[in-house]
Amino acid sequence: MPLFEKTLYSTDFSPLAEVALDYVKKLKEAGEKEVVVVHVVDDLSIELPEGADLLNEKELYKILPEVDQEYVTSLIERLEAVKKILESEGLSVKLYLKYGNIPKQIVEVAKKEKVKLIVMGAHGKGLLTEILLGSVSTDVIRNADCPVLIVKRREEE
Amino acid sequence: MLFEKVLYPFDMRKACLGVKPYILKLKEAGCKEVHMLYVLLPSEWGFVAKEEYDSEDKIEALRGAIDDGYVDGLIRIFRKMKEVAQEFEEKGIKTRVVMIPGELDETIGYYVEEYGIKLVALGVTDESLSFFRVGKVLDIIKAVDSPVLVVKSPEEDGCQQLQ
Numbered sequence: 001m002p003l004f005e006k007t008l009y010s011t012d013f014s015p016l017a018e019v020a021l022d023y024v025k026k027l028k029e030a031g032e033k034e035v036v037v038v039h040v041v042d043d044l045s046i047e048l049p050e051g052a053d054l055l056n057e058k059e060l061y062k063i064l065p066e067v068d069q070e071y072v073t074s075l076i077e078r079l080e081a082v083k084k085i086l087e088s089e090g091l092s093v094k095l096y097l098k099y100g101n102i103p104k105q106i107v108e109v110a111k112k113e114k115v116k117l118i119v120m121g122a123h124g125k126g127l128l129t130e131i132l133l134g135s136v137s138t139d140v141i142r143n144a145d146c147p148v149l150i151v152k153r154r155e156e157e
Numbered sequence: 158m159l160f161e162k163v164l165y166p167f168d169m170r171k172a173c174l175g176v177k178p179y180i181l182k183l184k185e186a187g188c189k190e191v192h193m194l195y196v197l198l199p200s201e202w203g204f205v206a207k208e209e210y211d212s213e214d215k216i217e218a219l220r221g222a223i224d225d226g227y228v229d230g231l232i233r234i235f236r237k238m239k240e241v242a243q244e245f246e247e248k249g250i251k252t253r254v255v256m257i258p259g260e261l262d263e264t265i266g267y268y269v270e271e272y273g274i275k276l277v278a279l280g281v282t283d284e285s286l287s288f289f290r291v292g293k294v295l296d297i298i299k300a301v302d303s304p305v306l307v308v309k310s311p312e313e314d315g316c317q318q319l320q
Binding site for chain 2: 003004022023026027029030031122137138141142147148149150151152153
């Protein structure tokens with residue numbers, strides 16, 4: 001059964017996201033073949049259209065202030081580094097660098113790519129605050145069509 | 158061994174079966190043990206001594222302490238869990254079936270720590286993730302350090318009770 005054939009790995013490049021990456025790699029043993037790696041930017045100095053594709057829409061890149069261009073370039077480099085790691089594991093990889101509401105974009109990419117599973121990190125500490133404010137992982141769990149694997153590690157550890 | 162020991166909370170609703178194929182598939186990624194846990198909520202079962210009920214004998218011993226109807230109900234649930242456990246056993250996954258009284262999140266949190274669980278696999282309904290109910294699922298996620306796999310089932314199917 002192709003339950004883990006195509007997964008979405010959402011990364012914010014945090015240490016917890018690196019822990020989640022170990023799970024993505026491990027799932028290859030359970031039939032995973034393709035990984036869609038997603039990073040969503042929501043902190044540029046100018047407002048872009050929701051869902052803007054910062055990896056492929058070159059015109060958008062040009063209108064960004066220099067500081068944002070450097071930031072986006074560094075994010076692309078980090079995504080490419082993740083791609084290299086996963087490809088070295090024998091997995092096929094597709095990258096997304098989106099602008100907008102983080103959970104909304106993760107769920108939209110998951111639907112577009114018809115992934116079977118979303119893998120992402122969730123911080124334990126301060127989760128109550130996140131519940132009240134609406135955390136990324138909560139919104140993804142609630143709105144995704146597919147199962148979600150939340151990787152946790154308490155910050156105090 | 159990221160998926161070696163999986164905790165599978167069981168609540169007798171069809172939704173909890175949605176996660177079963179995923180656990181079976183994880184055998185290929187190193188899953189060796191599944192712990193099926195039914196949490197006896199105080200509101201449902203009244204006062205039951207805080208023990209790990211992992212055999213019919215232990216449940217039978219409750220007769221006299223709690224209503225016979227409750228004991229019969231517990232045995233019925235235990236047998237259903239054993240039936241599901243059989244599927245894991247047949248695939249070569251060692252399985253423990255256990256019932257523990259307590260609050261859902263606290264009991265799951267205790268179990269994860271006590272038994273070195275590597276993954277909690279939760280089968281839930283769409284309804285349980287609605288704005289007013291999502292807190293229970295989040296309480297479980299908050300209560301454990303291990304990763305949590307959440308598998309959703311449509312409300313109309315998932316809410317039905319298992320026979």
